[in-house]
Amino acid sequence: MATNKKSSDAAKDPGKGAASSTNGGPVTPTQISLLDSRKSQNIAIVLRSLALSRQDILDALVEGRGLPADVLERLTKIAPTKDEEALIRDYAGNPAKLADAESFLFHILRAVSSPFLRLEAMLFRSNYEHEVAHLKQSLQTLELACKELKNRGLFLKLLEAVLKAGNLMNAGTARGNAQAFNLSALCKLSDVKSTDGSTTLLHFVVEEVIRSEGKRLVVNRNHSLRRSGISGPTLDRTTSRAAREEREKEYIKLGLPIVGGISDEFANAKKAAGIDYDVLSGTCASLGARLAEIKRFVDTCSGDGFVIEMRAFMGSAEEELKAVRGEQARVLELVKSTTEYYQPGASKDKGSHPLQLFVIVRDFLNMVDKACVDIARNLQRRRPADAGSASKAGSKALSAAADQSSESGRKPMARFPYLPPNFMTENSKSDSSSDDDDEPS
Incomplete structure (x- = not known):
């Protein structure tokens, strides 16, 4: 993180944030910036684009629901680094004097534990259904493709x-x-x-x-x-x-x-020819790993609405992923046997692409x-x-x-x-x- 001395001093003593005019007279700053000026400006732009109050966002973080996927995605992108988070948490001055970005981060970091990890977990939940549906559709396409070729x-x-x-x-x-x-x-x-x-x-x-x-x-x-x-x-x-x-x-x-x-x-x-095999074969593992990571995080949170919502989601998601893994194994075995039908020995060739037949x-x-x-x-x-x-x-x-x-x-x-x-x-x-x-x- 790039912070200038003026920002660091302002965090410790807001009075040092004042600058001098060219004729020596003091100029009272209207806002205090703790972050890099460009990042502070970008965060402020994102916040204004959401058309949501800070309280709306805080309520959603506590309850674990209420924000659409596009809002969640934009909020996760303005997450501060660990150093930036520490700088904002340590600010001892008047919060009312903070710039828009710093003021939002200051209040959200103090009101909710790990707010951006919560946002990431909620975003994962929002995207999960689409990703699993896409995986299921790809598996169905492959199965139907094999039937067509047989x-x-x-x-x-x-x-x-x-x-x-x-x-x-x-x-x-x-x-x-x-x-x-x-x-x-x-x-x-x-x-x-x-x-x-x-x-x-x-x-x-x-x-x-x-x-x-x-x-x-x-x-x-x-x-x-x-x-x-x-x-x-x-x-x-x-x-x-x-x-x-x-x-x-x-x-x-x-x-x-x-x-x-x-x-x-x-x-x-x-249609099967356009399927990305690496994405197909890695989706279940990726979703499972992310789910386990979120589960570990949720276990550290207090029992608020967020925890209740996420645990209900994780329970159903784990069961669904287990079923999808079995379906994926069955379909990929069908692809292998279909490939062997047309290209004997091809499935044993480590250099061949598993979906090359299509x-x-x-x-x-x-x-x-x-x-x-x-x-x-x-x-x-x-x-x-x-x-x-x-x-x-x-x-x-x-x-x-x-x-x-x-x-x-x-x-x-x-x-x-x-x-x-x-x-x-x-x-x-x-x-x-x-x-x-x-x-x-």
């Missing part, structure tokens, strides 16, 4: 499409028969471009899933109509190439809303959303005459499939270079999908 739905279809594409691209190599791939590579799909640069692996995979979902709708619709004995519209595969291309276009149109809405299915997974999923889904927008835009631009004219380039592994696709009206598959070694992992056979419009799925 549902076998469209997300897994996208992953399977990535795996199949990777196996086709790496056919003939040691990595051409993989049953899994590095999940972090999902965010690099847009970096893998076709040999002619016309598309990316991301757009290729997304469009294949869109087509598959659109075709599934048509097949299931036709199957349902046949079972009902209703003659529905059919697509004759023996018609002209233009008609076949229209069929492919219909698949894309029908599948786009499905794949384009995937982010809605993973709202919690995307970050990968969020970024990948954002990329899928953008790819769907691009595909929809390209579909609108595509003319029926050249709807099937895409890149003629294709990898050796995809060339046969490209020939078959052109015969059925589909655009030839793009060719891609071999994927990097760390993209595909583990060996297993992959399945191929049927291209029959009459078989329901």
